[in-house]
Amino acid sequence: MTTYTGNVTPGGTPEVRELSRLIITKVAVDDTMSNNCYVLRCRATDEQVLIDAADDAPTLLALLGPAGATKVITTHQHWDHHRALSDVVAATGAVTVAGEPDAAAITEQTGTQVDDAVRQGDVVEFGEIRLEVIHIVGHTPGSIALKYDDPDGTPHLWTGDSLFPGGVGNTFGDADAFVSLINDVEAKIFGTLPDETWFYPGHGNDSTLGVERPQLAEWRERGW
Template identity: 65%
Template sequence: MTSQTYTGEVAVGGAAQVRTLEHLSITKVAVDQKMSNNCYLLACRDTGDQVLIDAADVPETLLALIDGRGLSAVITTHQHWDHHRALAAVTAEHPGAVVAGQEDAEAITEQTGVQVTVSVSDGDRVQIGDSSLEVISIPGHTPGSICLLYEDPNGHPHLFTGDSLFPGGVGATFGDSAAFAQLIDNVEAKIFARLPDETWVYPGHGTDTTLGAERPHLQEWRERGW
């Protein structure tokens, strides 16, 4: 069961969008006019526990969404600076687990001054009350990039991809052909080969998509090399 008004289209400075599932609510907001990062607040509807994915920027916006209800964890999808600029401010107000991919954890701590307390890799889980997110390790965009999978027991899967997968392609690898091959191989093997077309994709920037919309273009992405 989902709300009928959620589209995944949000604008910096505009209202957040909320998707309501049976056991989980997903709130999406965009921050920073230049980078237009997406941040996602996930809340267990059974317990009230909350997890934030990417404290990217504008802490006052994120703190207003959290609304004094606290956080059990903040998850950073990868080490790039634009995805963790509000991490220190958010965790100062709402201490909890600070979660990141194992290979990016040290860099995130160095860049933010916030200790990553839970380093995760493939198959690990982050609890949100009675629900959980499965960690899928997708190196390529950065060595420790992770995606987070919520398998709705009463609906389709929901996948939070950071900068590993977008509408129209995989994340940037900055001209590194080996990193591109690693990224697209992982995306194809761990995401497209496993999950159904109706899987909803929530990226780190821009609008949402589905795996079904992107699947026909995998070979095209390989051939163009980005």
């Protein structure tokens, strides 16, 4: 079996990670933005969800295959993370999920209603898998991260554009938004999860909290 690295490029081969109860497929779409999209499949039931229908609906639908998706989770309201949402939902009938403060903007931009507007501590379930919602304010008002606490291994976390290897997400020069973002990331992610937690961002490569934790003070000091 090929070792999972999390390194993907638009037009390239998806990467697959097999956990005891969950199979994760990561693919990148759009040569310019290089957005990451994630198909999560419950081993027990074969039920699937998609995190961020960012672009290129044909590629995403091919990854989902005949099983389709029962839910599509959008990590935040920015346009590059939901360009394929309406097409994927039309093809699969999936329930749409997003953070409550971003839901109206996502609906306005995509023409697709958000069925399940979630908040801090809510749980998104599919098959036997539970994803806990972590509300992270700063990159957008309603950005969410999704935590899978693997009962047979380490935690896994999908962070959208709130946390990347080397820093938190862009706050576009808004100092107050940066403080909110770094505070939430420190308290709700680094403050509650162990170093071995593997996280999957909205763009680029994956990392672990242990690799990034020593840089937190530097990120705060530099202001981005």
